[in-house]
C-alpha cells in the first residue's frame with residue numbers, strides 16, 4: 001500500500017512538473033508567433049498564426065488555472081525542446097529569400113511545434129484521468145483539439161503553398 005501511494009505521489013509530481021513545462025512551451029509560442037506572423041506572406045497563413053496566437057494565450061491561462069487548482073506554483077519550468085524548435089525555425093527562415101519558400105518553412109516549423117504539443121499534452125491528459133482530475137483532463141483535451149485543428153489547417157495551407165513554392169522555383 002505504501003509503495004502504491006508513493007507511485008501515485010510520484011505520478012502527481014510528474015503531472016505538476018510537466019504542466020509547468022507545458023506552461024513554458026506555450027509561453028514561448030506566444031513569444032514566437034508574432035514574429036512568425038510578421039514573416040509570413042500568405043494571407044491565410046497569417047490568419048492561421050493570428051488565430052492560433054489567441055488560442056495559445058488561452059492555453060497558457062488553462063495551464064495556470066489547473067496549477068492553481070492543484071495548489072501548485074504557476075511558474076514555468078523551461079521547455080528546452082521549444083527553444084530548440086524556435087532556433088531551428090529561425091535558421092530555416094532566415095536564408096529563405098523567396099517569400100513562398102519562406103511560408104513553406106514557417107508552416108513546417110509550426111507543424112513540428114503542434115505535433116510536439118499534441119504528444120506532450122496527450123501524456124498529461126492521461127495522467128489527469130488516472131489521478132482522478134476529470135475536469136482538468138477535459139480542459140487539456142480541449143487544448144489538444146485546438147492544437148489538432150491548427151495542425152490540420154496548416155496541412156491544408158501547405159497543400160496549396162507547397163505547390164506554389166515549387167512553381168516559383
Ligand SMILES: [Fe+2]
Pocket residue numbers: 026055056059117143147
Ligand atoms: Fe497550445
